[in-house]
Amino acid sequence: xxxxxxxxxxxxxxxxxxxxxxxxxxxxxxxxxxxxxxxxxxxxxxxxxxxxxxxxxxxxxxxxxxxxxxxxxxxxxxxxxxxxxxxxxxxxxxxxxxxxxxxxxxxxxxxxxxxxxxxxxxxxxxxxxxxxxxxx
Numbered sequence: 001x002x003x004x005x006x007x008x009x010x011x012x013x014x015x016x017x018x019x020x021x022x023x024x025x026x027x028x029x030x031x032x033x034x035x036x037x038x039x040x041x042x043x044x045x046x047x048x049x050x051x052x053x054x055x056x057x058x059x060x061x062x063x064x065x066x067x068x069x070x071x072x073x074x075x076x077x078x079x080x081x082x083x084x085x086x087x088x089x090x091x092x093x094x095x096x097x098x099x100x101x102x103x104x105x106x107x108x109x110x111x112x113x114x115x116x117x118x119x120x121x122x123x124x125x126x127x128x129x130x131x132x133x134x135x136x
Contacts, residue, residue: 001102001103001108001109001112001116002100002101002102002103003100003101003102003116003119003120003123004085004098004099004100004101005098005099005123005124005127006096006097006098007096007097007098007127007128007130007131008093008094008095008096009094009095009096009097009131009134009135010094010095010135011095011131011134011135012090012095013068013069013088013089013090013095014068015095015134016088016095016097016130016134017068017069017088019130019133019134020071020086020130021042021071023036023037023038023042023048024036024037024038026050028129028133029126029129029130029133030126030129031053031122031125031126031129032052032053032054032118032119032122032126033050033051033052033053034051034052034053035049035050035051036048036049036050036051037049038062042062042065042071043062043065044062044063044064044065045061045062046061046062047059047060047061047062048060048061048062048073050075058075059075059076060073060074060075061073061074063083064085066087069087069088069089070085070086070087070088071085071086071087072084072085072086077103077105077107077111078107079105079106079107080103080104080105080106080107080108080110080111081103081104081105082101082102082103082111082115083100083101083102083103083104084099084100084101085098085099085100085101085102086098086099086100087100097127097130099123099126099127101116101119101120101123103115103116
């Protein structure tokens with residue numbers, strides 16, 4: 001299961017990137033999180049913890065990184081991985097940024113149903129929050 005959402009903003013790519021990589025402030029725009037922490041710098045292989053408003057603390061790892069353009073963080077679930085891929089690009093009419101959520105593994109379908117529905121519903125408003133902060 002995979003889904004994504006893309007928005008255009010007048011903010012610079014650097015502004016979006018700064019918001020995305022400021023893990024300690026993810027909960028300021030991600031309405032599903034109460035806390036997020038990263039151990040050390042935002043680099044490939046860094047680990048952290050997410051605390052959702054409903055659920056348990058979940059460790060994650062920065063599993064892919066193309067500094068200034070894209071990254072993926074991965075959470076391990078029972079017999080499944082949840083990947084959040086964020087990427088951006090700039091064009092003459094603005095900056096486009098995308099959040100993509102995917103589930104992989106034997107229980108991907110189950111977790112996609114259990115978690116994916118809620119993620120899909122809130123993703124547009126979460127991204128609007130990022131846009132609002134970046135354009136302020």
